[in-house]
Amino acid sequence: MWRNLAAVIFLVFFLSGCGGKKPYTPLPQNTVVLALGDSITYGTGASQGEDYPARLAALTGWQVVNAGVPGDVAAGGRERLPGLLEEHHPKLVIVELGGNDFLRKTEPAVIKAQLDAILTEIKAAGIPVVVIGVPRPSLIGVIGGLNADPLYEELAKQHQAVLVEDVLPKVLSDPALKSDQIHPNAEGYVLLAREIYAALVHSGLAAKGKKF
Numbered sequence: 001m002w003r004n005l006a007a008v009i010f011l012v013f014f015l016s017g018c019g020g021k022k023p024y025t026p027l028p029q030n031t032v033v034l035a036l037g038d039s040i041t042y043g044t045g046a047s048q049g050e051d052y053p054a055r056l057a058a059l060t061g062w063q064v065v066n067a068g069v070p071g072d073v074a075a076g077g078r079e080r081l082p083g084l085l086e087e088h089h090p091k092l093v094i095v096e097l098g099g100n101d102f103l104r105k106t107e108p109a110v111i112k113a114q115l116d117a118i119l120t121e122i123k124a125a126g127i128p129v130v131v132i133g134v135p136r137p138s139l140i141g142v143i144g145g146l147n148a149d150p151l152y153e154e155l156a157k158q159h160q161a162v163l164v165e166d167v168l169p170k171v172l173s174d175p176a177l178k179s180d181q182i183h184p185n186a187e188g189y190v191l192l193a194r195e196i197y198a199a200l201v202h203s204g205l206a207a208k209g210k211k212f
Contacts, residue, residue, distance in 0.1 A: 023160075024128060024204035029061030032088050036077050036118070037096035037132075040168070041068025045179030046186040053094075055193030060206050065090065073100045074114035081118055085125060092205060093122045094196065096132040096168075098149070099182065112151040119159040128205060130196065131156045133165040135172060146173045162203045167195035 027033070035041050035053040043051025043066070057064040065088050069076065074097045084090075095118060101111045115131075122129045133148025146169035156163035170191070171177045177188035184192060200206035 026207040027060075027062065027091055027205055031060075031062045031092070032090045033060075033062045033064045033092045033094065034084055034088055034090035035064055035066055035068065035094045035096070036081065036084065037068040037094075038072040038077075038100055039068065039070035039183060040099065040192075041066060041094075041096050042070050043068065043189065044070055045183035046189050050186040050189055052184075052189045052192040052196065055190055056196055059193060059197045060200075062092075068096075071100055072097065073104070073106070074098055074111050074118070078114050078118050078121075081121055085121075085127075090127060092128050092130070094130040094132065095119070095122075096134065098134045098152075102134070102136040102149070103182075108149065108151055112155065115151070115155055116158070119155060119161060123159055128162070129159065130162040130164060130199065130205075131159075132168055132196070133163060135169045146170075162199055162205070164196050164199045167192055 033056075035056075041051070041053065043054070051066060051068070053064040053066040053068070056062070065084075067080065067084050069080070077095070077097045095115070097115060097118070098111050101114075119129055119131070131152055133152035135146040135148055148165045148169055153163060153165060155161070171184045171188040172182070174188075177184055177191060179185040179188075197206060201208045
């Protein structure tokens with residue numbers, strides 16, 4: 001009997017531990033969030049206010065700072081990061097960088113090292129981070145779809161970051177969601193914001209509710 005009771009107790013604790021408790025609690029409205037990135041964060045290919053940070057702000061009620069710089073590379077984002085953290089004191093950082101490095105044929109190991117430094121600095125500041133997986137632009141337009149470079153998954157695991165892996169490859173694989181070969185259009189940015197929001201809800205960082 002005692003053996004059976006012990007087995008039941010173990011099962012209860014095991015199931016409670018596997019109950020899918022989210023690692024974060026939702027950030028309240030008006031929380032400052034930093035979106036660090038390049039032209040895709042900036043919103044190239046869509047009108048003002050149609051960029052994904054603006055769309056995400058509408059979904060969450062957060063103050064999402066658009067720190068996207070067209071043409072920026074991972075090293076540039078790393079250089080800008082300390083000043084942005086000091087100026088805005090964000091409670092969450094979303095990182096979307098690496099596409100221009102791939103365009104310049106920078107070695108993946110170099111890109112990974114720069115992104116690793118960015119995530120290390122954010123983590124050292126005690127700030128949760130979201131990583132957006134980026135496909136190599138040289139493959140954009142290839143029939144059969146795209147995948148984010150594996151380095152993003154590796155870095156997300158290393159830094160316990162929230163990974164949004166599939167949406168940017170999905171957008172850049174679909175001509176109907178692009179303004180050109182390497183940028184989303186307004187509809188593409190809507191999808192990007194929605195998928196980031198879904199990942200934030202899943203992690204517990206955002207409350208579920210709003211739609212657009």
